[in-house]
Amino acid sequence: MEKIYIIGIGLIGGSFAKDLRKCYPKAQIFGIDTTPSHITEAIRIGLIDEEATISTIEDADMVVLSIPVDTAVKVLPEVLDQITDQTLVIDMGSTKASICACVTTHEKRRNFLACHPIAGTEFSGPMAAIEGLYRGKTNIICEVEKTSFKLQEKALQLFTSIGMRIRYMDPVSHDKHIAYVSHLSHISAFMLGKTVIDKEKNERDIFDMAGSGFASTVRLAKSNPVTWTSIFKQNKKNILETLDEYISNLTHFKKLMQEDNFTGVHKEMENTNHIKEILKGIE
């Protein structure tokens, strides 16, 4: 690896850059970002060496796409148009069906590997980049059979050396399941934050009463609205399904309370308590 291009140098791309530096200490890392201050900061803190543009990536050994998913579907074909047969292109997006669909018939399809590293924080921008963000995390790879074997191998070597666990999945199943375990949590947190903030307009002291439980439940409401709007747009159908189920579960819980059916309320909570075992592997 001599030349690596990272398109979108925020939390995800920036943290990946830190790992790339360790794996390929001699490589030159170029950054492409539509926010000029991201480039300046990323150079200042050493995430990248230089700014670049998409028109100059023909000499890339590797291109990493870590931009909002609705932009990625426009940029990926442009990237594939310009690279050599040896270039590995990966994306890091939270949705996988659209990105896979946008290059199905592209003549360079075999240069692309669709990835979703299940890692992140609620912060954004190059300053939020963390060393070791991907260590011990799962990387979901979609349509692996459509990537050339040589480039698969190259990518897997990299992922293994930064400590990621690999899982293969088809893009449609990915988007369906991730709506439950990731996208819905974000909406639940954002709307919890909204409900409490709306209240606070009149009752100023309310947050003084909040504890670590509230902080944990609402944490994801700090997430970047640009990133998440594009995810919600692309995974609309699946997310609407999860939202319907969530709202219906909340409405049922409300009904139990209204009817003073506290045996029912207790049962609802007891049945959900085994989330303890499920979470054991995650936290």
Place this chain on the structure above:
Amino acid sequence: MEKIYIIGIGLIGGSFAKDLRKCYPKAQIFGIDTTPSHITEAIRIGLIDEEATISTIEDADMVVLSIPVDTAVKVLPEVLDQITDQTLVIDMGSTKASICACVTTHEKRRNFLACHPIAGTEFSGPMAAIEGLYRGKTNIICEVEKTSFKLQEKALQLFTSIGMRIRYMDPVSHDKHIAYVSHLSHISAFMLGKTVIDKEKNERDIFDMAGSGFASTVRLAKSNPVTWTSIFKQNKKNILETLDEYISNLTHFKKLMQEDNFTGVHKEMENTNHIKEILKGIE
């Protein structure tokens, strides 16, 4: 302080016992609990010295009530019936209107101080007790004027020495506000857990895809159903109000998505993003 009785020796009472040991190293600590194994464990790990029963508390210098709030309203009058004029009785419950109401006319009302320490974890039982749980946390005290000045002073000295910040509030406002910043978060987490678990019945591998964001949002769904059923029962009216607002915000978000109004979706998230500043003081 020579004799301290803790009624309910779980996470809250047990953690408080650890602080009491430090403040009053010579005091004898007695435990009362309806779960026999709690007593055995609490003695084994040194939270308490001996088991006791409510009928033996007449020699107490201090009595701490840390039991589910619907039981506390039954036990508190019994406790007050038996203590001396010098005994300080405090409770640690998450609702305050009912407990204050249940002793309004009790002749020993001045021996009772209604407290709600905003502290806890999602775990329960004596083994979950943590040293320093209350350090730096807020203790909300209700109807302070109804407690004798001497006993107020005694309690405040204790709270200060274990590092708590004191805040005074009337019990009705307490219950209204805490419904937003604490009780609603629990329902939101429990129902998120339920929604995802229900799905998992058919799709076994789904949790493999969950990350730290999901774990954080759903964390409170590990909480004790007995504790929380009694809180929901006692604060029903306020909680139903918060649930209505939460469901209506989620439904509005869903509608924006259905109408492809992603400018609206973005705005909803952006408006809630300032939760960052609000959370700064809590985490």
